[in-house]
Amino acid sequence: xxxxxxxxxxxxxxxxxxxxIWRATLIQDSFIQDPLGPRAFPNVLALxxxxxxxxxxxxxxxxxxWPPFAKLFEIAMAVACMVAYAQFLPIVGFVIAxxxxxxxxxxxxxxxxxxxAIAGVGISVGIYVVFHLVLGLSLARGPWGF
Numbered sequence: 001x002x003x004x005x006x007x008x009x010x011x012x013x014x015x016x017x018x019x020x021i022w023r024a025t026l027i028q029d030s031f032i033q034d035p036l037g038p039r040a041f042p043n044v045l046a047l048x049x050x051x052x053x054x055x056x057x058x059x060x061x062x063x064x065x066w067p068p069f070a071k072l073f074e075i076a077m078a079v080a081c082m083v084a085y086a087q088f089l090p091i092v093g094f095v096i097a098x099x100x101x102x103x104x105x106x107x108x109x110x111x112x113x114x115x116x117a118i119a120g121v122g123i124s125v126g127i128y129v130v131f132h133l134v135l136g137l138s139l140a141r142g143p144w145g146f
Contacts, residue, residue, distance in 0.1 A: 093142020
């Protein structure tokens with residue numbers, strides 16, 4: 001079957017757009033609202049997704065050359081790392097969760113374990129200093145207060 005990948009993505013995208021539109025209809029109006037209302041952004045997002053999905057359905061590319069299973073597993077592990085990061089962020093705080101996630105991702109991008117750990121800590125502390133200390137933005141606090 002030629003061009004199955006793009007058409008499958010197009011069908012999934014149309015389903016996602018329909019789901020977003022349906023869920024947007026369930027948003028209740030608040031007593032304070034702007035002229036567009038709370039449903040405008042989800043509906044515009046759904047429209048963009050639907051138009052992009054139609055393009056994939058109507059003008060698919062040639063079937064791609066998929067990477068071997070090992071590379072797909074690497075991608076899945078990076079996604080799992082980001083999901084775990086989101087889950088642990090409120091529990092252990094921004095600095096620790098970001099250091100661990102950044103170190104893991106740096107290691108998977110072929111850094112040595114020591115350099116990956118240094119990169120993870122440096123990225124985490126650097127972002128914390130800029131966003132929390134300099135800009136005064138609130139970041140998730142861990143059990144140690146940072």
